[in-house]
Amino acid sequence: MNTEVLILVMWVCSVWYPQLVTSQRCRDGYELSPEFVCVDTDECETYGDPALITALCGSYTLCHNVPGSYYCTCQQGYVSPSGTTNFTQRTECEDINECQSVPCGSNATCHNTKGGFRCECDKGFVSNTGTPSFNTTMNYCKDRDECESSPCGSNETCHNTEGSFHCTFDPGSASRNNTTNHSEGKIAL
Numbered sequence: 551m552n553t554e555v556l557i558l559v560m561w562v563c564s565v566w567y568p569q570l571v572t573s574q575r576c577r578d579g580y581e582l583s584p585e586f587v588c589v590d591t592d593e594c595e596t597y598g599d600p601a602l603i604t605a606l607c608g609s610y611t612l613c614h615n616v617p618g619s620y621y622c623t624c625q626q627g628y629v630s631p632s633g634t635t636n637f638t639q640r641t642e643c644e645d646i647n648e649c650q651s652v653p654c655g656s657n658a659t660c661h662n663t664k665g666g667f668r669c670e671c672d673k674g675f676v677s678n679t680g681t682p683s684f685n686t687t688m689n690y691c692k693d694r695d696e697c698e699s700s701p702c703g704s705n706e707t708c709h710n711t712e713g714s715f716h717c718t719f720d721p722g723s724a725s726r727n728n729t730t731n732h733s734e735g736k737i738a739l
């Protein structure tokens with residue numbers, strides 16, 4: 551073997567042999583880096599596009615990379631039909647009907663939504679934060695104090711009640727026989 555051939559063989563060996571050997575040593579879930587080191591394959595990054603994540607994990611899922619592998623979970627508000635929390639098999643996660651657990655409390659109506667739920671206070675009630683609707687179990691519906699907006703006429707007194715209110719004539723006012731509760735209980739705002 552002449553010198554040129556020897557140098558060529560040594561060069562081929564120095565460049566390709568380590569790669570050949572190292573690639574054979576990479577386990578499943580790892581891949582060869584440009585530095586000929588086995589590094590974790592980030593399956594979630596590889597499938598970073600939401601559509602591809604769906605192809606890998608299933609509908610309404612999240613992908614989690616771990617060294618040498620990955621796993622999937624359902625997005626918040628969804629659950630796998632089998633009840634499994636972590637999975638690698640493609641799974642179609644289904645919406646949780648939170649309303650079945652009565653998360654809104656009393657004096658409210660629960661509306662189930664995709665991935666969540668919404669609570670709306672019944673007539674005569676308002677959320678403790680003042681918002682028309684809410685979607686956490688931290689909030690609740692309380693009586694609306696309609697008297698704050700002075701809904702009664704002059705010479706009348708407003709009486710707030712749970713879920714409603716009524717007006718009464720003031721004593722001595724020019725009313726029909728000075729009767730009280732002339733509003734017959736409830737006046738809708």
Ligand SMILES: [Ca+2]
Binds near residue numbers: 627647648663667
């Ligand atoms: Ca839901």
Ligand SMILES: [Ca+2]
Binds near residue numbers: 694
């Ligand atoms: Ca009220």
